[in-house]
Amino acid sequence: MAVCERCGATIPSGPFTYEGDDGSALCLRCFRRSGGEAPPARGGILAQLAVLALRVCAVAGLAGGVAASRLAGEGNVLFAAVGVAAGAGLCLGCLALSELLRLALSTEASLRNIARLLDRIEGDGRRGEDADGDLE
Structure with a gap:
């Protein structure tokens, strides 16, 4: 403190x-x-780019899983299932990380807004005024 x-x-x-x-x-x-x-928000642009990159990786993982299942051929069902499962796992993992980053950014923005509102409410410590002037 x-x-x-x-x-x-x-x-x-x-x-x-x-x-x-x-x-x-x-x-x-x-x-x-x-x-x-x-x-500005700490790491705001970098975190937003990371969210975008994770979403692109999620789509690429799902597409890779589908491509692996297509390449497996008719007789190799196990390889196709493993390819789809790996692609879906990568997709879900990347989407989960992207949502966690978005939640962190949203929480930081909310804390900044709360701090700004508290500053307006508290003002100079004089009753009836806020940081921008009279409340009335």
Whole structure:
């Protein structure tokens, strides 16, 4: 846990801790007031590309399983079944990993929205005002 240099708020370590110009720890509210914009989601583009790559691998795995079953011929049913099972297993595994990554990205975005809403609600600590002005 870190302590905000300006307002003294306790900040959980991780994506909620921001650094000021002098390297001191700041909460998101104080960081925004200092003129800084919130940094982009950590690994957002890379994670989205990984999700896309996993979906492409899932389709390729399923297509590979179907191709293996076609190449097995009429008499070799066991090879065809193993090919389809391996392709389906690869497809399901890649889809599961892709959904886990999407869930992580969605959770991070939700936490950012919650933090932003809490900052608006808390405001300067004065009653009836939020970070953007009067609530009324």
